[in-house]
Amino acid sequence: MNMMKVFVLGRRESAAFAERRLCALDDAGTLKILSALRPILNTSGPLERVSLSVLSFVILLTAHRYNVQADRLLKTCRELEYLDEHGLDRLPKLIDELIDTLWFYAGIEVTPALPESDVRSVQDLTNELFAVLAVHTPEHLMQLAQDWDHPDVLEQLQPFARDPEDYEPVFSPTHIEFMTSIEKTHCIFAPSGKYWGADDWRSADSFEANVRRFGEGLFRFMAVAKQEKFKGFAVRLPAEMSDSVESLSRTTARFLDALNRIDPAHSTCLEGPVGGMGWKFDWAGEPMFLTAFGTCYPENHPRYPYGFDHTYFFFQPDFVLRAHPSLTPEKEPVSRARILDSFNKHGMDYDNEGKEAEAERYIRPMNPCDPPVRWWRDLPARAGHHPVVEPVA
Incomplete structure (x- = not known):
C-alpha cells in the first residue's frame, strides 16, 4: 500500500x-x-x-x-x-x-x-x-x-461548515480555474508548485475596492507562504481588461498603482525610476515578480490564459522564488533557458533579448522579438508627483 x-x-x-x-x-x-x-x-x-x-x-x-x-x-x-x-x-x-x-x-x-x-x-x-x-x-x-x-x-x-459565500483561497473560483491552467502550462516548474487564488472580482464594486480585497488575500498568502513554501498567488480580473496588449498595459499600471496605494509598508517603488535594471515592485516589505496573462493573446502565445475568459495576474514574492533550488543565482540562467526552451518546443515562442529588466517581463509583446511592453508609462500621475520612468535606450 x-x-x-x-x-x-x-x-x-x-x-x-x-x-x-x-x-x-x-x-x-x-x-x-x-x-x-x-x-x-x-x-x-x-x-x-x-x-x-x-x-x-x-x-x-x-x-x-x-x-x-x-x-x-x-x-x-x-x-x-x-x-x-x-x-x-x-x-x-x-x-x-x-x-x-x-x-x-x-x-x-x-x-x-x-x-x-x-x-x-x-x-x-x-x-x-x-x-x-x-x-x-x-x-x-x-x-x-x-x-x-x-x-x-x-x-x-x-x-x-464554512459559509460558501465567504472567501477561502483554495475554494475560490480563481484558484480552481488557475489550477486547470497550471496543468496545461509548459513551464517545467509550475506543476510541482503550491498556489492560492484571490477572491473573485465583484462587478458591483469599484476597481479600487476589488484591489483592496485582493490585497488582503495577498498579504495572508505571503504570511502563509513563508511557512508553507507556497509558490504564487493568482488574481483574475474581467476579460476586457486585457483585450489588447495596450489594454493589458493600462490595467497592469492601474492595478499596481492601486495596490501600492494600500501597501501596508508604504513602499515608494512607483515614485522613483520605474522599469530599469534592478527595479522591483515591492509590497508588504517584500519584492516580487508579476506575470500577466491576457485575453488578447492567441493560443500559441506563452501568456495565453488557456481559454479562460479572464485577465490573470500571478504574483511570486522573491522569498518564494529564491527558495526554489533551481533559481539560486548560479542556477537561474540555466533554469530560465530550460523554461524558454520548453515553451519554444511547443510552438509558444518568447524571447528575452532586449528584455533584461525584470519589469520588461511582466507583460509579453504580441510577437517575441517586439520591444518590451513598457507598462509603467501608463502609471497615473499623483497629486504633487509624476512617475519617473527609465529612458528608452
Whole structure:
C-alpha cells in the first residue's frame, strides 16, 4: 500500500466529499472541531470509529486547503524500524501543534510587516498525523468516504461548515480555474508548485475596492507562504481588461498603482525610476515578480490564459522564488533557458533579448522579438508627483 498515493487521493476525496455533503471547513470551523476532538485523544487505546473518521477528514481537508504535498515519511512510516516514531501517543501533541498553527493563520491581519512565528507548518503536521493513522488504522484509509458518510460523523462536521459565500483561497473560483491552467502550462516548474487564488472580482464594486480585497488575500498568502513554501498567488480580473496588449498595459499600471496605494509598508517603488535594471515592485516589505496573462493573446502565445475568459495576474514574492533550488543565482540562467526552451518546443515562442529588466517581463509583446511592453508609462500621475520612468535606450 503506497501511503504517499493514499494521502494525495485522500486529499482530493476530502474536497469532493466536503462539497457533496456540505461540510467544507475553514480555519475557524477546523479549530472548533479539533478543540472538541482533542480531549478524546488523551488515551492510549484505539480511536473509536466516529472520532477516527472526524479526525481523518479534518487532517485531509486541512491538507487540501493548504496544498500539502505527500512527504517521503509516508513511504517508510509502516516499516518496522519506524513504527515507534508514529505511535498513537503522538496524536495529542501533533493536534496541539496543528491548533497553534491554525490559530496563527486565522489571526493574520494586514500590518506593516509580515508576521513571524515559530509554529510548525501544516505541511509537516498533516503528514505526521496521517502517518500515525497509516500505521494504526490502515483499513480506515481504504474506505475514507464510506466512513465519513456516517450520520454521526456528519453531525460533528456539518454545523461547522464554512459559509460558501465567504472567501477561502483554495475554494475560490480563481484558484480552481488557475489550477486547470497550471496543468496545461509548459513551464517545467509550475506543476510541482503550491498556489492560492484571490477572491473573485465583484462587478458591483469599484476597481479600487476589488484591489483592496485582493490585497488582503495577498498579504495572508505571503504570511502563509513563508511557512508553507507556497509558490504564487493568482488574481483574475474581467476579460476586457486585457483585450489588447495596450489594454493589458493600462490595467497592469492601474492595478499596481492601486495596490501600492494600500501597501501596508508604504513602499515608494512607483515614485522613483520605474522599469530599469534592478527595479522591483515591492509590497508588504517584500519584492516580487508579476506575470500577466491576457485575453488578447492567441493560443500559441506563452501568456495565453488557456481559454479562460479572464485577465490573470500571478504574483511570486522573491522569498518564494529564491527558495526554489533551481533559481539560486548560479542556477537561474540555466533554469530560465530550460523554461524558454520548453515553451519554444511547443510552438509558444518568447524571447528575452532586449528584455533584461525584470519589469520588461511582466507583460509579453504580441510577437517575441517586439520591444518590451513598457507598462509603467501608463502609471497615473499623483497629486504633487509624476512617475519617473527609465529612458528608452
